[in-house]
Amino acid sequence: MDYEKLISPGAAQMRPSGIRKFFDIAAERKDCITLGVGEPDFKTPWSIREAGIKSLERGRTFYTSNSGLLELREEIAKYLNRRFNLHYSPKTEMLVTVGGSEAIDACIRALVSPGDEVLIPEPSFVCYHPITTLVGGTPVPIPLKNENAFRLTAEELKAAITPRTKLLIFPFPCNPTGAVMRQQHLEEIAEVLRGTNITVLSDEIYAELTYGNTPHVSIASLPGMAERTVVVNGFSKSHAMTGWRLGYACGPAPLIAAMTKIHQAAIMCAPTTSQYAAIVAMRDCDDEVVAMRDEYNMRRRFMMKRFEEMQLPCFEPEGAFYVFPDIRGCGLSSEDFCTTLLNESNVAVVPGNAFGDSGEGFVRISYAYSLQHLAEATKRIEQFLKKRRNA
Amino acid sequence: MDKLLTIMEANARLSLEEMAAMLGEAPEAVAKRIDEYAKDGVIRGTRTLINWEKVGGNGVQALIDVRVSPKKGHGFDEIAEMISMLDEVDGVMLMSGGYDLSVSISGATFQDVAMFVSRRLSPLDDVLSTATHFVLRTYKKDGALYGFENKDERESATL
Numbered sequence: 001m002d003y004e005k006l007i008s009p010g011a012a013q014m015r016p017s018g019i020r021k022f023f024d025i026a027a028e029r030k031d032c033i034t035l036g037v038g039e040p041d042f043k044t045p046w047s048i049r050e051a052g053i054k055s056l057e058r059g060r061t062f063y064t065s066n067s068g069l070l071e072l073r074e075e076i077a078k079y080l081n082r083r084f085n086l087h088y089s090p091k092t093e094m095l096v097t098v099g100g101s102e103a104i105d106a107c108i109r110a111l112v113s114p115g116d117e118v119l120i121p122e123p124s125f126v127c128y129h130p131i132t133t134l135v136g137g138t139p140v141p142i143p144l145k146n147e148n149a150f151r152l153t154a155e156e157l158k159a160a161i162t163p164r165t166k167l168l169i170f171p172f173p174c175n176p177t178g179a180v181m182r183q184q185h186l187e188e189i190a191e192v193l194r195g196t197n198i199t200v201l202s203d204e205i206y207a208e209l210t211y212g213n214t215p216h217v218s219i220a221s222l223p224g225m226a227e228r229t230v231v232v233n234g235f236s237k238s239h240a241m242t243g244w245r246l247g248y249a250c251g252p253a254p255l256i257a258a259m260t261k262i263h264q265a266a267i268m269c270a271p272t273t274s275q276y277a278a279i280v281a282m283r284d285c286d287d288e289v290v291a292m293r294d295e296y297n298m299r300r301r302f303m304m305k306r307f308e309e310m311q312l313p314c315f316e317p318e319g320a321f322y323v324f325p326d327i328r329g330c331g332l333s334s335e336d337f338c339t340t341l342l343n344e345s346n347v348a349v350v351p352g353n354a355f356g357d358s359g360e361g362f363v364r365i366s367y368a369y370s371l372q373h374l375a376e377a378t379k380r381i382e383q384f385l386k387k388r389r390n391a
Numbered sequence: 392m393d394k395l396l397t398i399m400e401a402n403a404r405l406s407l408e409e410m411a412a413m414l415g416e417a418p419e420a421v422a423k424r425i426d427e428y429a430k431d432g433v434i435r436g437t438r439t440l441i442n443w444e445k446v447g448g449n450g451v452q453a454l455i456d457v458r459v460s461p462k463k464g465h466g467f468d469e470i471a472e473m474i475s476m477l478d479e480v481d482g483v484m485l486m487s488g489g490y491d492l493s494v495s496i497s498g499a500t501f502q503d504v505a506m507f508v509s510r511r512l513s514p515l516d517d518v519l520s521t522a523t524h525f526v527l528r529t530y531k532k533d534g535a536l537y538g539f540e541n542k543d544e545r546e547s548a549t550l
Contacts, residue, residue, distance in 0.1 A: 023547035037545045298398070298413040305412030371402055 014130035017354065022338055026348035033377050034348035035365045038175060040240040040321070042295075045288040048239060048277045055276035062272060066264045068096025068248070069275045075282035076248055084207065084218045086231065092253040095260050096270045100205040100234035100247035102263070105131050107201050107230045107249060108167065110258040112137035116166035121152045122356025123324075124171040125203065129356075137166070143358030146326060149315050150179035154188040161192075167199050170219060173206035176355045176364035177324045178300075178317020180210050183217045190222045199255070200229040205247070206320040208238035208289050211297045216319070220250075227252055230259075235274075237320075238289055239281040244274040296321050299367040299374060306378040310385050321368045324352065328361040330388055337363060345384040347377050395424055396433070401534070403437045440535045452481075452497045452526040453504045455512065456490040458519040467491060470517045479507050490522070501525065 004012075026032045043049075067073065073090035080086040088094050097103040104127060112118055114136030120128045122141045132139045142160045144150045157168070170189075172181045181189070193200065200219060207216040220229040234247025249259060263269075303323050307314045314325035327337045334351035341347050352359030367374055398410055407425075411418040428434045443449040459470045467485050471492055475483045482495040494512070498504040508523055529537045 020547060027547070036547070037543075038548070039545055041543070041545070294394075298394075301412045301415060302409060305409055371405075375405075 010134045010136060013133045015126075015133070016130075017126050022342065022348050022350060025342060029346060032342070032346040032348060033373065033380070035367070035369065035374075035377050036348050036350050037366055037368060038322075039242040039368060040237060040292065041368045041370065042240040042292055044239065044241050044244070044277075045281075045285055047284055047288075048241065048281045051280040052244075052273045052277035055273055060272055060276060064096075064269045064272050064275055066269050067094065067260055068270055069272075069279070072096060072275050072279050072282070073248075075279050076250075079282045080231075080233075080250065084204075084216060085221045086218055086226075086250065088250040089253070093250055093256055095249045095256050095263060096275060097234075097247045097249060097263060098267055098270050099236060099245045100203065100232050101127060102267060102270075103230075103232040103234070103247050103249035103259075104128065104201065104203060106259040106262045106266075107232065107251075107255075108132055108137070109135055109262050110255060111167050111199055113166075115164060117162060117164045119157070119160050119165060119168045119198075120356070121156075121169065121171065121174075123150070123174075123176055123352055123359030123362070124169070124355055125175050126355060128169045128171070138164075140165070141356055141358070143356070144177070144179070145358075146315060146362075149318075150174060150177035150324070151181055151185050152189060153185075154192050157189060157192050161196070161198070165196075165198050167201055168193070170200050170202040172202075172204070173210055173216065173319025175206065175320050176322050176350070176352065176359065177315075177362075178320045178322050180212075180216070180318035181219070182214065186217055186219050186222055190219060190225050193228060194224045196228075198228065200225070202229050202231050204231055204233045206237050207233060209293055209296060209321060210319040211293070211300060212318055230255055235278050235281055239278075239285060240292065241274070241278070241281065244271065244277060246270055246274040246278050296367065299369075299371060302371065302374060303365065303367050303378065306374075306382070310378075310382040312381075312385065321366060323365045323367065324359075324362050325365065326361060327363055330385070334360050334363055341381065341384055344387070345380040347380045347384070393424070395421060396428070399425075399434070403439075440533055442529075442537050444529070444538065450497050450499050451501050451504055452495065452529075454524045454526065455494040455496065455508060456486075456522040456524070457492040457494055457512070458490045458521075459492060459517045460519055461491075462517065470515070473515065474512070477507075477511060479503075479511070490520075 023036055026034045073094045077088050077090045080088060108131045112132060112135050116137045117140045118132045118137050119140050119142055121144050129139045140160055142156050144152060202219050204218055210216045218231060220226045220231050230249055230251035232249050235241035304316060307325055312325045314323055317323055330337055334353045338349055338351045350364040352362030352364060394414060398413060407418050407422055411421040461467050462469050471483055471485060474480060474494055479496050480494055481497055484493045486493050496504060496507060508521055512518060513521055
């Protein structure tokens with residue numbers, strides 16, 4: 001059979017992730033250390049794990065309602081209110097999903113028709129683009145700039161909007177750049193969007209990981225924005241729960257209803273064990289979240305210090321757990337830099353262009369690793385840079 | 392609690408500049424605090440954790456539960472300090488529960504440890520009884536894993 005012809009055009013056109021090959025090589029090599037992983041190195045806090053175990057002991061092994069356990073949704077509502085001043089009805093404006101990823105998928109499917117344009121600020125998480133093409137939408141990348149600290153500006157947004165613009169992906173705090181949109185930046189973006197029919201998919205999965213004096217601000221908390229925003233969040237990054245696969249979407253009731261229909265057909269409900277565990281995460285784990293954030297922050301500062309010492313330019317990231325140094329001074333493309341670094345120094349990092357063309361000239365380095373690991377990796381990178389500069 | 396101490400406890404080889412960067416402080420301020428902590432006896436020393444088993448030079452370690460009779464006016468301090476001064480002794484802690492002092496010691500052979508207990512520790516006037524437990528294997532000590540590694544089990548997923 002000619003399998004190529006069997007694959008639907010939508011699926012065939014999905015852009016594959018450009019990251020895998022580096023990890024595949026890295027995994028096979030002895031003594032190779034990676035700074036590539038995009039998930040916390042912390043284990044899930046014990047009280048959350050215990051709640052999962054207890055739910056199994058009690059035999060809670062059934063489906064939950066499609067939208068998720070009401071008790072969990074109520075806790076999420078309280079949490080969002082407490083942390084980010086967001087107000088959602090647990091019954092009509094919330095859907096518990098299989099990770100933030102499913103929420104993103106359901107949101108794009110529910111909103112985007114063939115021909116619709118989806119604005120995707122880049123560099124950013126790799127899934128927005130392929131899901132958009134899968135449903136026949138047209139991804140419209142907005143290249144973000146290093147000189148703007150990789151923030152989306154009102155001018156960039158205005159220039160990208162056309163009559164066909166349906167959805168704006170709003171991925172802040174940003175993977176891979178660590179960029180954060182503060183209140184004043186959000187006001188400018190909101191001003192452009194108010195009065196349009198554009199919906200915002202605000203991917204706030206890194207909301208708990210912002211560094212600095214002010215906590216994360218959700219664009220949905222600005223006047224007139226909740227009615228046009230779907231907030232996506234989850235437990236993976238904030239509570240180190242990646243493997244539990246649990247996230248959620250909040251937004252206007254009609255949009256959540258449409259997403260819930262997709263979720264019902266495709267998923268049924270998010271994993272029950274994970275939902276019981278997540279109730280504890282929402283209710284009792286603010287201190288654990290703070291402790292992890294503090295640890296990431298120390299590592300972030302450590303990395304910036306090391307980059308300064310090795311004269312590798314890097315804008316100071318204010319969120320997530322990535323740094324995104326500018327490697328253009330090395331005279332190598334992002335891919336060549338990563339390949340050479342891997343071959344010569346046994347360190348795996350991710351080329352910036354894997355997150356969109358505008359990531360070219362940068363690499364993504366994760367600091368979700370122990371300090372010892374980071375110290376060894378940065379030592380190797382420093383030696384690598386020295387050798388190249390002397391060559 | 393000063394985060395500086397937590398950082399130093401976990402990692403003795405960070406430079407002053409690195410620690411200052413991690414804390415978001417000036418190196419001078421951090422250096423001053425380290426000096427003060429040393430002067431005040433908060434910082435008791437800096438050592439390297441070594442898994443002696445790997446280089447065949449482990450010797451024998453033991454934990455000894457010691458019951459003592461406390462002295463009027465001095466409580467347990469006098470006898471505890473006296474035991475602490477013995478060179479063979481690695482650690483002395485006053486415990487709650489069924490005995491009073493937990494004494495850790497290391498020697499080249501079982502014989503060494505036995506001799507220490509019978510000739511030096513037991514004869515002390517205030518020592519009422521001892522119970523010696525030999526360490527068979529160390530899995531974790533001072534926060535470090537011994538004999539097995541904590542593997543990074545994260546697999547590559549799309550990011």
